[in-house]
Amino acid sequence: MLIPFSLLSSFCFVGGAAFGYLVVFPPAFKFLVGYNNEFLTSLPAVGEYFSLATRLLLAFGVIFEMPLFMVFLARMGMVSVTFLRRHRKYAILINFIIAAILTPTPDVVNQLMMAVPLVVLYEISVAAVWVFGGPGERGADLSPGSAEPADSPDKQT
Numbered sequence: 607m608l609i610p611f612s613l614l615s616s617f618c619f620v621g622g623a624a625f626g627y628l629v630v631f632p633p634a635f636k637f638l639v640g641y642n643n644e645f646l647t648s649l650p651a652v653g654e655y656f657s658l659a660t661r662l663l664l665a666f667g668v669i670f671e672m673p674l675f676m677v678f679l680a681r682m683g684m685v686s687v688t689f690l691r692r693h694r695k696y697a698i699l700i701n702f703i704i705a706a707i708l709t710p711t712p713d714v715v716n717q718l719m720m721a722v723p724l725v726v727l728y729e730i731s732v733a734a735v736w737v738f739g740g741p742g743e744r745g746a747d748l749s750p751g752s753a754e755p756a757d758s759p760d761k762q763t
Contacts, residue, residue, distance in 0.1 A: 615674055622670025626662040630719045634658060637713050665708040669724055676731035680739030687739065690732045697728050 638658060639648040679685045690697070705721035 611674070615671060618670045618674060619667040622666040622668070623663040625670070625723065626666030627659065630666065630716060631659060631662050633719070634662060634709075634716050637716065661708075665720070666723075669704075669708075669720070669727065672724070672727045673731040673734040677734050677738045680735040685735065687732060687736045690728075690735060694728070698725055701725055701728060 635655070635658065638654070639650060642648050676685060676690070680687075701724035702717070702721045705717045705724060709716045709720050
C-alpha cells in the first residue's frame, strides 16, 4: 500500500509542478517583466526568477496532491462523497481564496490559472473518494441532484 501511494503522490506532485512551470509560469513571468516602457526597463535578478519559479512549482505540486489528501481523509472517516458534494460551494470559495494567497503575482489571470485547476481537482477528489474512499462510499450516488441522502429531513418531497 505504501509503494503505490508514494508513486502516485510523486506523480501528482511532479505533474502539478510541470503544469505550474509550463502553463502558469510564462504568463506570471511576463507579468513580472511587463512594466517595461521607454523610461523604465525591467531586469529581474536571477534570484527573483528562481524565487518566482520555486514558489509556483511548490504551490502547484502541493495543490495537485488534493485528490490523494481527500482519499486519505475519507479512509479516516473524516469526509464522504455526500459531505464533499454538499459543501461544494464553500470549497470553490476556499479554492479561490487559496489561489489568491498562493499566486506570487497580484493579477487575476494567474489567480484563475491556479483556481480553475483547484476546482477541477476538487471534482476529481469527489470521484476518487467515491472510488477509493472508505466503506460505503461506492453506494453514494454521484448524480448532480444527489448532494443529500434520500432520508435527509431537509429533502423536500
